[in-house]
Structures are given as structure tokens and as C-alpha cells.
Amino acid sequence: MTAFPDTPSPSASADAKPQRGIQSLDSTGELLAALVAAARPLTLRDLAAAAGMPPAKAFPHLVSLLKIGLLSRDASGCFEAGPLALELGLIGLQRLSPTREAEPEVVELAASTGMSVAVAVLGPLGPTVVRLEEAARPLHVSLRVGTVMSLVNTAIGRVFAAHVADDVRAGLLAQDHLRLAGANAADVFAGKGAPPALKEAYAQRLLQIRTDGMDTALSRPVPGIDTLSAPVFDHTGSICLALALMGPSGSFDSAATGGPAQTLCAATSRLSRRFGWMGSA
Template structure:
């Protein structure tokens, strides 16, 4: 290689490096947008600057520019919120979004990082239905297959759906639970099982659903398959509706089934990332 060719190659490499560095001021602008999105509500200049960890005097010029191009606007009280361009971009993203497709890499990563099998379920016309199953390095010999419909009462996947769907949806699904994997009889579901129009849930079941909503995860020990433990957690979309449930499954002797343990934290981190990519914003009370 001659000197001219070498110089040209070095120049191209330097040019590529410069192009990848980005614009530092835009990084600061991105910090402000990220802080506003995380808040999930309009913020004043002072609060938004504090959330982005920068002085208000530095934040203000960025916010003015964001207003000019329509990414931000200000409400009647002067707080900053998403502008018309931000809403248009968000709608484009939501139209192209496929929660199941977004979940695919997370499922594979979970199987590799935990050494467990991973299942994904959606709410189909027959109930919570497994649509993806990633086997661990040591596959579990279980009857669970793609297409299996899970009980809303006696499986972790089903209970997570039951905890987050609307009451009327849950009511309709429960009437056919006995037909699903590990399905429940009426006495397990309702406080007055003899009443054909019973709507009040049996206290143990109602308490379990409330616990799932509080903890964000559910566990099933040796059920519905003896020797197999399961942890399941929800994925939400931009409306706050549940769209998927992801579950970890492993043998009882090698499974951390604690809902506050390492496996549960890893699962929740994955489902929370997925929920965020689906447009869900969790706002602290």
C-alpha cells in the first residue's frame, strides 16, 4: 500500500469517527426529552431542568428550540409537555409496533442469562395462549406447547392476565376456565358458586390478584406441572393495557421462586423494558 492510499484510508477513518461522535448539545436536549417522558406529566422549567440534572439557564435555550420545531409545547400554566410533532412521531411508532416482535430478543436473552425456559403468552379468543416457547440449554420435559391455553386461576401466566384485564373481560373468561390447562371449577373462582350469575370473586382468588397487581409478578410452585416452578410478569402498551405475559420456568431444585429474588428481578427488568418500548409510562403515585 502506497503513502497516498494510506493517507486516504486514515482520512476516511477519522471522518467516520467524527461522524459517530454526534453533537454534544443534542445529547443535552435528549436528556431533557428523556426526563419529561419519564415524568409522564407536564413539568415546569425548574422541575424539568432538575430532572435532567442541569441548571435552568442551560436547559431553557434547548426547550425554546424544541418548542419552535414542535417537539414540545407549553400548557396554560407554562409547563412543558409533548408538542404536535412529538405526538405525530409517537403515532407513527405505535402504528409500526408489534409487541410480540419486540419481545423476541428479550425472550432469547432471558433464556441465555437465566438458564431457564421462557414462555410468552397473549390473550387469545380462548384465553391466555402460549405463542412462543424458548427452551433452556436443558429442556424441560413438560406438556406445555405453543397453542396451550392456560387457566386464569391455577397458572401464573393466567393469573397475571386475570389481575390486569377489565372486570367484564375476566368474568367472561372465567366461565370457561375448566376447559383450559389446569382449569378451575366454579367453586375455586366465585364467592357464590351456586349462583349462575355470580360476579364476586372468591376471597383467596381476589386476594391473589390484588397481590399480583402490587408485586408485578406471580409465581406457581409445582403447578400445574409437578416439579416445575414458574414466574410470570406482564407487559403493558401505551394505553396501560396488558398485551403480553412473559414467564420463566425451571425445575424446582434449581429455581429461585422468590418474587423478590434474582430471577424475578431479571424478569421484571425485561418486561419493564418491553412495556416502555410499547409506549407504557409508569407514573409514580
């Protein structure tokens, strides 16, 4: 029987020497990382340049990657993800839990901004808060895990409304009066149809959210509390989460171009990329 070296346990000493790998595979990994960063097929010359190595050095690595299926070449000869890479990616995506994967980002957001952070998903009753990370000084608001948010009068709800399909949005809006700070259907629908048309002001607000990549709610629905919210997308481009920063009005820069908003959008972009969404690349 062949003996294999013991696998180090997670509790191994932090000062243990790093394991020695295969140097040539490190170079192969640099090529793969460069292709992922580009998010598009690349020629041999461009891919080698992106990885910081001569084409003559890169080529043998790419040949091996083609042989095992991690890469393939399109009709123009550019390198792109191969069938094995796609299968590995699908396995990874199937194992992802958006709410679990968001946890480190949520904790870091609260720590770095000093603000409360909420995570919401689109549940059966609408946008539902599933996680709250309180700031050092908790906010005195009625928001708690399980709260279902209005698609009209809350930033979290409008972020979902901006990114779901028209028929899904229409169905949710018809029940908006049941949610926190909800609105009546007459407040958002301009007429009848399938789905009915939205009133101009609300439709323009949703368009602005898609343009800005986020939304704000200043002293609404809770007076004295400002909220910034941004979407997280999955590999299909569908919204799977909304993250929100909340703090007392006037205590932070609540503009879409301000520091907190940029920090929030950076976190949601990282999560979206982790879930396979390449739209922002």
C-alpha cells in the same frame, strides 16, 4: 440536481468512523431525554437541572422545541410533550408488534437465568403461549406453542386474570375447564351476578398479583416445575403479554423477591415502557 452523500449500508464496516452530528442538537436531545425520564411536566429550572445544564443554556433549545411542536407549556408554564411529539409517538406505537419486540428480551432472559421462557397473549380461547425459548436443558412439560392456560391454576393465566376487566375475566372463567389445568366455574364464582362475584381466596390472589407485579406457581400444574410470570402493558395500561420463567423446583429462588423474579420484572418493565406504558415511572 443536488448530490447527497451516500447513506451507509447496514453492512458497512464496524470500525467505520462515527458520523459527525450537530453538537447543539445533542444538547437538545439531552433535554428531551430528561423530560421523558421525569415522565411529568417540568419547569425550566428543573428540566435544565435534570439535563445537567444551566437554565440560560437550556432556554434557547426549549424555545426552538416549542416552535416546532415537540414541546408545549401547560397553564403553570411547565414544559411537556407537544403535538408533534405526540404524533411521532403514536406513529411509533402503531408500528410496534409486542411479540416481535419482546424477542430480544426473551432470548436474554433465557441466557441470563438458564431457565426456559414462555410468552403468552390473550387469544380468543384465553391466555395462549405463542413463544417458547428453551433452557440449555429443556423441561419435560406439556407446554408448547398454542397451549391455552387456565386462569385459575397457572401463573400465566392468573396474571391475565388479574389485569383484564371484570366482565372479560368472567367470560373467560366460564370456559376455564377447557384449558390446561382448568377449573370449573363453581371453583371460582361465589354466586350469580353480572359479572358474578369471585370466591374470596381467588379474588385475594388476583389482588396480590397486582400488588406484587407478578405471580408464582410452585409445582403446579406440573409437579416438580416452578413458574414465575409477570405482565407487560401497552400505552393504554392494558396487559398485552405475559412473560414466564420456568425451571425445576428447588433449582432456583422462586420467591417474588428473589433474583429470577427481579430479573423477570425488570424485563417486563422495559417492554412496558417501550410500548408506551408510564405507570411504573
